[in-house]
Amino acid sequence: MFDYAPAPESRSIVDIAPSYGLFIDGAFTEAKDSFKTINPATEETLAEVALAGPEDVDRAVAAARRAFESWSALPGSERAKYLFRIARIIQERSRELAVLESLDNGKPIKEARDVDLPLVAAHFFYYAGWADKLRYAGFGPDPRPLGVAGQVIPWNFPLMMLAWKIAPALATGNTVVLKPAETTPLSALFFADVCRQADLPPGVVNIVTGAGDTGRYLVEHPDVNKVAFTGSTEVGRQIARSVAGTGKRLTLELGGKAANIVFDDAPIDQAVEGIVNGIFFNQGHVCCAGSRLLVQESIAEELLDSLKRRMSTLRVGDPLDKNTDVGAINSAAQLARITELSEIGAAEGAERWSPECPLPDRGFWFAPTIFTGVTQAHRIAREEIFGPVLSVLTFRTPAEAVEKANNTPYGLSAGVWSEKGSRILAVADKLRAGVVWANTFNKFDPTSPFGGYKESGYGREGGRHGLEAYLA
Structure with a gap:
């Protein structure tokens, strides 16, 4: 770095x-x-x-x-x-x-x-x-x-x-x-x-x-x-x-608890950029944030290694510095909620990981965090955290991916990563989400309707x- x-x-x-x-x-x-x-x-x-x-x-x-x-x-x-x-x-x-x-x-x-x-x-x-x-x-x-x-x-x-x-x-x-x-x-x-x-x-x-x-x-x-x-x-x-x-x-x-679904034929580097943008953009203060990563089992290890490497390059600090990637949490109350749900995630048995990340002494800060070993029963997989915290789940078949993605009270957005257009369209059609991004995430345009x-x-x-x- x-x-x-x-x-x-x-x-x-x-x-x-x-x-x-x-x-x-x-x-x-x-x-x-x-x-x-x-x-x-x-x-x-x-x-x-x-x-x-x-x-x-x-x-x-x-x-x-x-x-x-x-x-x-x-x-x-x-x-x-x-x-x-x-x-x-x-x-x-x-x-x-x-x-x-x-x-x-x-x-x-x-x-x-x-x-x-x-x-x-x-x-x-x-x-x-x-x-x-x-x-x-x-x-x-x-x-x-x-x-x-x-x-x-x-x-x-x-x-x-x-x-x-x-x-x-x-x-x-x-x-x-x-x-x-x-x-x-x-x-x-x-x-x-x-x-x-x-x-x-x-x-x-x-x-x-x-x-x-x-x-x-x-x-x-x-x-x-x-x-x-x-x-x-x-x-x-x-x-x-x-x-x-x-x-x-x-x-x-x-609110939202969007699933970002990565299939085994997805371009890994591109997907990692989309995952990072999906959850760490605006400190994760995004209703449609890709806060649940669903990754196909056969590539989970490779993708997570690449994701951790990429997270280690994120710069957290002064929002007015043009090099900063992750700024401050908006309020003390929001920081307390993110901290509480992250501690619950660890207590429920998910494995927590953050890159080495010196945080400023003053202000409200939270290091980019991922949880692996997450199940549908974990609160961090069900509740909107609204912070830079990613829950990682795995799947084996497209049907399982769709079932896990839709197993939420929310339905604001989703992402699908695959080189097969037919697979993207087939999966997108089954997702109960107002917006589905294909091989990208958090892209907005005034001509495109948004809602859940x-x-x-x-x-x-x-x-x-x-x-x-x-x-x-």
Whole structure:
């Protein structure tokens, strides 16, 4: 492994204010309470952020309702101009936003820069293109917007989840009240500034920051017509119960425990790269992470040797260093959960392995870890860990691989590795997963729908399908 000299990205490109208010009706406004957002790599406070209460959510929803009349009446081609403008501003400010995302979230700068930001801009460009073509989207000759969309997003891809939610909502003529995650509010607040820069009419996008209660006020607000949530299955269940019978439209993108299936004819080096990308990308903070590796028995030893060699080259550390592969865990609470489930895995008899990996003294860190000798009964094979932890299981036949892959309450994604196209298609057809990657993993495109089955939620985001949830 090469010793790389540090290559830090400069923090100076981002000007973080000491405190931030709520973005309501086109302006920043105060709230009674506040909370701190910290840098998970150093535990330093980045900013003080407003904590929205019920009356703040009322104001935001009222602003969105007022803006809806004129926004929904605009021709699609006019709405598209705003979306194109937002997309271009995001591209212009992408370096600043990438550094901000790394600071607030803990993800490596090269991922924020090369994956998150290009996809954020691409989603706005893509849905800008749909805004004047809705009558040709297959949802009837005169599809209408629903009204006010209440959107709650997670901390793992703060800006990307914002784009997935806001872009289709605005393209279809809805207005938005968005609540970012408590631990990663800053990029959403910077996006509020992007909206102002794009001259987006006041009230079309409103951003209320806070914790779980703020999200609950928004989801349960009687004047919200559509709820979109990405996050844990447990919270998704609570939301489904709370909106049942209210007439609100609902899409949920929840947890996952994806199987990454490697057959004996797979190109080993390519598969190892896909496995590493599948579970260690974004510290494993990915709903569709390939957290269960199912490898055909005859190549298991060879593949594991190669995987361990590759893991030994992963660089864990400062997220702002351009050489870093694995950044900081997003919060102390998440680190505690990853640690607990890993200890349970070892206690239940699975064999734990991590490369030698010096971790920084401050901040929240977890070394990339694999467990071998895992069975379907192990908790680490059933529960979503949401961290850089891989469970390895083996199989002998394609039928056994499919059975093991589907033996989970989740159904968000899967990967299949084989040189035979016929085998890939045959296996993919039997997997109960919303997304199946073939000889790759974690590839996203705004034109392709994303979503799950079973306890991974329902509804689709991205692609033409992503419009449906926002149209009457």
